[in-house]
Amino acid sequence: MEHRPTRSLALAALAVLTTVACQPAGTGPASPAVDAVSEAATRASASAPAPGRAAAEVLATLTVKGRAPQTGYDRDEFGPTWSDVDRNGCDTRNDVLARDLSRKTFEAGTHDCVVVRGTLADPYTAQTIEFVKGDGSSVDIDHVVALGNSWQTGSFAWDEARRTAFANDPLNLLAVDYSANRQKGDADAATWLPPNRAARCGYAARQIAVKAAYGLWVTRAEHDALQRVLDTCPGEPVPPPAAVDAPAGTSTAQPYADCAAARAAGAAPLHRGDPGWSGAMDGDGDGTACE
Numbered sequence: 001m002e003h004r005p006t007r008s009l010a011l012a013a014l015a016v017l018t019t020v021a022c023q024p025a026g027t028g029p030a031s032p033a034v035d036a037v038s039e040a041a042t043r044a045s046a047s048a049p050a051p052g053r054a055a056a057e058v059l060a061t062l063t064v065k066g067r068a069p070q071t072g073y074d075r076d077e078f079g080p081t082w083s084d085v086d087r088n089g090c091d092t093r094n095d096v097l098a099r100d101l102s103r104k105t106f107e108a109g110t111h112d113c114v115v116v117r118g119t120l121a122d123p124y125t126a127q128t129i130e131f132v133k134g135d136g137s138s139v140d141i142d143h144v145v146a147l148g149n150s151w152q153t154g155s156f157a158w159d160e161a162r163r164t165a166f167a168n169d170p171l172n173l174l175a176v177d178y179s180a181n182r183q184k185g186d187a188d189a190a191t192w193l194p195p196n197r198a199a200r201c202g203y204a205a206r207q208i209a210v211k212a213a214y215g216l217w218v219t220r221a222e223h224d225a226l227q228r229v230l231d232t233c234p235g236e237p238v239p240p241p242a243a244v245d246a247p248a249g250t251s252t253a254q255p256y257a258d259c260a261a262a263r264a265a266g267a268a269p270l271h272r273g274d275p276g277w278s279g280a281m282d283g284d285g286d287g288t289a290c291e
Contacts, residue, residue: 036161044165048213051240055205056230058238062208063217073151079164082141090114092168096141100175101131123202124180124194131175140181144172144203145210148186154216162214171241172210190221193229198288201233209238259290 049058075081082093090098090113098104101118116133124142131139147155147167155163166172184192189207193200204226211218218226230236262268268290 036159040159040162041165041169043162044169044213045241047215048171048241049209049238052237054234055201055208055236055238056227056234058212059208059218059223059226059230062211062223064220064223065217067152067219068154068156070148070152072156073148075147077151077160077163078147078167079160092173093141096170096173096175097131097139099170101139107133120175120177122177122180122196123174123199124176124196126196126198127177129177137178139175140178142174142176142181142184143167144174144206145216146184146186146188149188150214150216153211153218155214166214169210169213171206171213171239174206188219188222188225189229190219190225193225200229201236202239204229205236205238212238262290 082091090110094113094115097115097118098106098113101115101120103117103119104115105117106112107114107116114133115131118131120129120131120139122129129138143150150166155166158166180195189204194203208226210216259268262270270289
């Protein structure tokens, strides 16, 4: 099924380019052309599974084969880190912080772009974390499908434009606990899952959606680990493409009015990222509403 590109993919397509445009010649790696990144983002959007489709069904469509060597992998292969999208000081990292944090404070003079404080309901640990810009040890932006894992399951063969779109796609980005993200590293689902068990179904579904959108494969161990998670929540849907101006715990679908409405629709329980999710229904902040 063909889908129109979302604003998130358009932003991903622009990511990196404005930063390099302001960069003196020779001070950093060359960026792919904007039209090439845009085309790559559009292809990923067209390949994304339909929102609400069962994650287990999408998992069955992914190619299963062995892990490729990590030879040649480097973060620079995915473009400069966290690029300025619209020349106002608001790079991809700040876009995601603004999307995922509540009670945010922005740096003066940045047009509400640079986040200096905020509160994170961390999906990986179920902890509430107070973020302060510059502390370096509270909140990270996680690539749900790690860049290193993507390299070993297909992205080694991409051009930099496609890798740049992937690295800046909000569907694959979540603000999370710093220590949990560092523990995860480049692990796949066979070797790491969020300590917060309530978040695992949504996490697995998001990994599957990203891999499907970008044509990445899974190893047998990874496939089986994802399947074991989904066996505990057989109706778990894949999330929709995530826009940077919408909270990570919401979808492009209209949120249910309340838990009674979600139950009446047969959608309860809801996990962060599910269609119809609203944080207002998650009273204990554990990432699962209407249990």
